[in-house]
Amino acid sequence: MKFKGIIFDLDGTLVNSLEDISDAMNKVLTALNYPTHTYDTYQYFIGSGLRNLVSKALPASNSSDDEIESCFECMVDEYTKICTLKTKPYEGIVELLENLTSQNIKMAVFSNKADELTKKIACELFPKQFDTAVGLSTEALKKPNPFEAIEISKKWNLKPEEILFVGDSDIDMKTAVNANMFPVGVTWGYRTQEELKSSGAKVVINTASELIRII
Incomplete structure (x- = not known):
């Protein structure tokens, strides 16, 4: 696919x-x-x-x-x-997003960080890459609740199974599974490869460029 x-x-x-x-x-x-x-x-x-x-x-x-x-x-x-004083994109992320943009891949951010802060950071660090950035507006919609992820798929007019869900935690992998999206774990974040795999990751990547091969 x-x-x-x-x-x-x-x-x-x-x-x-x-x-x-x-x-x-x-x-x-x-x-x-x-x-x-x-x-x-x-x-x-x-x-x-x-x-x-x-x-x-x-x-x-x-x-x-x-x-x-x-x-x-x-x-x-x-x-x-x-919130953007020391915060920086991980190595290879800017290049990855530029590559995906050139391929017309739709991209969004979905975080458990407060919605206002999520939008602020996404806008300041990635001003052109994302058409949607969604953070936490109410506790009931916090990941691993897939509601916001599914809403993004509807906005894009895509089936959930046509979407990769990329994250560094068990919560992200569970969100992907709950949304019927393809879970991709990354090892450069805050959790281990073992945690990602046990939580549903179908692929675990070690560098940002590896995501291109999955696409």
Whole structure:
């Protein structure tokens, strides 16, 4: 089958945003005199949305719903200020997107990051490549819920099975399976090849250029 569209995850797939996310959350924790975390630790907190990340980053003794909500609001404020400060596309991503654009492959971003932030980062770092960038607007639609992915396929007038879903986490692979799309895992993000395969990845790639061969 010839694939006609690709939906990309954002963090850990298109861009390395680990340091900006971590720095913003650590600033919130420091202001509250809570312990901070290393970048290595934060890579396991990323993938299920910023509210979930805040919940994981807070001390167990200070993780009430009210505390999570308060810290989440502060974290979003801090992160919005710096969300493209250190965040950069992974090696080969810009060239990959240019190649896919030249082939008239439809491309979109679907992230569990807040919708406003997803659109901001996609627009600033990839101003011409994506016709759609969708982030989290309500918890009920968070990946692995396939609703937004299926809506993108409808917008493109493509069958789900004509679309690759590319991501770096188990959540992305489960979203692809739930949407009946072709799951492609990438190893340069925040999770392992084993996790990707066990979550449904049909192909796991190590470099961005390998995606061209699948197309």
